[in-house]
Amino acid sequence: MSAEANFTRPARLAAIAPYLWMALFFLVPFLFVLKISLSQTAIAQPPYTPVFDPGAGWEAIKAAFAAFSIDNFKLLVSDDLYVLSYLRSLVVAAISTAILLLIGYPIAYGMARLPQRWQGIAMMLVIVPFWTSFLIRIYAWINILQHDGLLNQVLLALHVVSSPVVWLSTDSAMYLGIVYSYLPFMILPLYATLSKMDPALLEAAGDLGASPRQAFWRVTFPLSLPGVGAGALLCFIPIVGEFVIPDLLAGSDALMIGQTLWLEFFTNKDWPVASAVAVILLILLLAPLLLYDRLQRRQLEQT
Amino acid sequence: MTEEPANPAHVADSKADVRAAPLLRIDAVVKKFGQFRAVDALSLDIAAGEFFALLGPSGCGKTTLLRMLAGFETPDEGRILLDGKDIAQIPPHQRPVNMMFQSYALFPHLSVRDNIAFGLRRAQMPAAEIGKRVAEMVALVKLEGMEKRKPDQLSGGQRQRVALARSLARRPRLLLLDEPLAALDKKLRESTQHELMELQRKLGLTFIIVTHDQAEAMTMAGRIGVMDAGRLEQVATPRVLYEAPRSRWIAEFVGDINLIEGKLDAARDAQLTMARRLAIATAQAGTIYVAEPQPPPTKANVCVAIRPEKVKLSRRAPTSDDARAINRFEGVVTDVSYLGGSTFYKVRLDTGAVLRSAMANTTRLDFDAYSPGQRVAAWFSPEDCVVLDQ
Numbered sequence: 001m002s003a004e005a006n007f008t009r010p011a012r013l014a015a016i017a018p019y020l021w022m023a024l025f026f027l028v029p030f031l032f033v034l035k036i037s038l039s040q041t042a043i044a045q046p047p048y049t050p051v052f053d054p055g056a057g058w059e060a061i062k063a064a065f066a067a068f069s070i071d072n073f074k075l076l077v078s079d080d081l082y083v084l085s086y087l088r089s090l091v092v093a094a095i096s097t098a099i100l101l102l103i104g105y106p107i108a109y110g111m112a113r114l115p116q117r118w119q120g121i122a123m124m125l126v127i128v129p130f131w132t133s134f135l136i137r138i139y140a141w142i143n144i145l146q147h148d149g150l151l152n153q154v155l156l157a158l159h160v161v162s163s164p165v166v167w168l169s170t171d172s173a174m175y176l177g178i179v180y181s182y183l184p185f186m187i188l189p190l191y192a193t194l195s196k197m198d199p200a201l202l203e204a205a206g207d208l209g210a211s212p213r214q215a216f217w218r219v220t221f222p223l224s225l226p227g228v229g230a231g232a233l234l235c236f237i238p239i240v241g242e243f244v245i246p247d248l249l250a251g252s253d254a255l256m257i258g259q260t261l262w263l264e265f266f267t268n269k270d271w272p273v274a275s276a277v278a279v280i281l282l283i284l285l286l287a288p289l290l291l292y293d294r295l296q297r298r299q300l301e302q303t
Numbered sequence: 304m305t306e307e308p309a310n311p312a313h314v315a316d317s318k319a320d321v322r323a324a325p326l327l328r329i330d331a332v333v334k335k336f337g338q339f340r341a342v343d344a345l346s347l348d349i350a351a352g353e354f355f356a357l358l359g360p361s362g363c364g365k366t367t368l369l370r371m372l373a374g375f376e377t378p379d380e381g382r383i384l385l386d387g388k389d390i391a392q393i394p395p396h397q398r399p400v401n402m403m404f405q406s407y408a409l410f411p412h413l414s415v416r417d418n419i420a421f422g423l424r425r426a427q428m429p430a431a432e433i434g435k436r437v438a439e440m441v442a443l444v445k446l447e448g449m450e451k452r453k454p455d456q457l458s459g460g461q462r463q464r465v466a467l468a469r470s471l472a473r474r475p476r477l478l479l480l481d482e483p484l485a486a487l488d489k490k491l492r493e494s495t496q497h498e499l500m501e502l503q504r505k506l507g508l509t510f511i512i513v514t515h516d517q518a519e520a521m522t523m524a525g526r527i528g529v530m531d532a533g534r535l536e537q538v539a540t541p542r543v544l545y546e547a548p549r550s551r552w553i554a555e556f557v558g559d560i561n562l563i564e565g566k567l568d569a570a571r572d573a574q575l576t577m578a579r580r581l582a583i584a585t586a587q588a589g590t591i592y593v594a595e596p597q598p599p600p601t602k603a604n605v606c607v608a609i610r611p612e613k614v615k616l617s618r619r620a621p622t623s624d625d626a627r628a629i630n631r632f633e634g635v636v637t638d639v640s641y642l643g644g645s646t647f648y649k650v651r652l653d654t655g656a657v658l659r660s661a662m663a664n665t666t667r668l669d670f671d672a673y674s675p676g677q678r679v680a681a682w683f684s685p686e687d688c689v690v691l692d693q
Contacts, residue, residue: 198406198408200404200406200408201408201410203373203375203395203402203404203408204402204404204408204409204410205410205421206374206375206394206395206396207373207374207395207396207400207401207402207422207470208396208401208421208422208425208469208470208473209396209397209422209425209426209473210396210421210425211396212396214425215396218421219410222412223410223411223412
């Protein structure tokens with residue numbers, strides 16, 4: 001008897017469901033995007049050629065396939081605008097992830113060492129910002145950071161500065177917004193690994209002559225690496241494609257790839273190039289996504 | 304409490320005189336958790352080279368005491384002197400003491416070798432020497448060939464050995480073992496007990512083991528401290544603990560025992576086989592004669608304690624001139640539990656008391672066995688009785 005035969009029909013359906021879901025909501029749309037990225041822009045409806053017309057017959061479809069070209073991808077590689085956008089996205093995501101780690105790790109560590117009954121409350125405090133719309137929170141930051149905003153008023157009143165400082169439309173404001181928005185995504189996986197750790201391990205380290213600092217670097221930190229990896233990727237991946245925060249808080253002299261994509265699509269109405277941008281972005285993120293998947297799998301195997 | 308006074312019963316045992324310069328002196332140590340006194344003004348001396356067991360029911364404070372020795376808890380009062388130096392306030396990583404944890408607490412991200420080397424690296428030992436010491440430890444606990452494995456690739460028994468090797472690697476003055484064998488199955492536990500004893504003798508180290516398993520404590524330890532409610536009830540060799548318990552609580556906690564309450568009856572004290580025997584009048588077993596204890600009982604209301612294996616059974620009562628059988632009773636067997644090496648009987652005496660008797664099964668044949676409902680004589684010697692305060 002084969003192994004599959006042991007499963008009942010509903011169980012087999014349940015096993016297939018995630019793949020069906022992925023095919024329907026990821027693979028099919030991605031194929032659309034891929035198809036458009038290989039097309040040419042046109043002043044038409046839809047704004048690109050070729051267009052598949054199932055009614056036109058086999059020859060027409062073959063002709064449409066023949067019309068595909070990788071010109072858009074060549075453009076992306078040759079034009080600085082796109083290369084710099086990709087680079088900026090990766091750099092911003094890397095710096096933001098580093099800052100998030102530096103801030104998130106101590107918070108998660110502190111949470112994990114709180115008495116049990118306080119841990120739930122701390123967790124609530126981390127999650128509470130999600131109860132307000134993300135956009136409203138970013139607009140609140142605009143309010144705080146603008147020329148006559150709360151921050152400048154406080155600084156002026158305290159005589160820290162003599163004239164208002166430009167906060168808005170700077171990289172600092174963008175990093176602030178990103179770190180603020182993504183902090184929970186860094187804290188939660190870190191907290192999950194740190195709170196699972198057996199406190200006897202730290203006692204054992206101390207017993208064997210490790211100072212509290214050595215115990216942290218030799219035991220706690222290496223054991224929390226799965227959490228560090230999960231948190232870092234959970235932040236890095238979406239930050240690379242981030243659009244709203246840089247658009248609202250950063251200046252307009254350097255663009256992240258999300259902004260470039262938006263411009264191509266909505267301002268230039270160049271769907272094929274916008275699609276090519278998206279395809280390349282996905283390929284760039286494939287490596288960290290696979291890494292994240294592997295980490296998750298290893299975590300599952302351990303528990 | 305301090306060291307046991309001169310052995311009250313005539314029990315031959317002469318292990319370790321600790322009064323001469325102890326390695327470890329615990330001096331009136333108190334540890335409070337809120338209002339709860341987990342360890343209550345406890346004093347204890349332990350000599351170098353001893354294998355000492357802390358035995359007690361859960362929650363008696365034995366683990367708290369051990370954790371204070373390791374440095375994970377700080378005493379609220381009192382001193383802990385190691386080699387004459389007070390270490391009560393010294394953090395764990397600066398103490399020449401190592402602990403083997405009940406959960407083993409092996410570092411899951413490190414190999415067997417790196418686990419064992421962890422403490423040596425912290426001590427700044429040169430790499431070549433670390434390699435030598437690790438190899439020595441691996442050989443000591445018979446884990447050759449496992450050096451590169453991670454803890455999750457080892458069996459429970461192998462993990463226990465790694466934990467032991469890791470805690471021994473730094474050659475601690477004092478090794479603390481917190482229920483080290485609790486996670487092993489019975490067979491492995493017994494063989495490991497003997498390996499631990501052999502190791503302790505071979506290395507000449509001082510071991511303090513915390514356990515709730517009295518057979519384990521008795522097997523391994525030279526001396527046992529029995530704790531209850533944060534205090535040491537008795538500190539003695541296994542034999543003294545079993546044969547001369549200090550209190551009714553100890554008598555009932557350690558092993559199995561028959562207790563018969565009664566009153567001293569000085570008028571009927573007797574001179575038997577050239578020794579004075581105290582008479583104790585009991586409601587349930589008439590007059591029981593016991594060897595005069597040293598020191599003599601202070602209260603009139605006492606308890607006669609007799610271990611089951613010292614209660615003999617026979618089909619016919621021994622002759623009346625047998626002084627060892629002066630305490631003799633008639634009764635009916637009510638319960639028989641065959642345990643292999645011995646058989647446990649419950650005998651209801653005609654006078655009302657229920658006595659338990661353990662008879663060694665010295666032959667394969669069953670002509671010595673008794674069955675429920677059978678009438679028997681139960682008897683025991685005055686020397687085998689212990690007199691305790693009620």
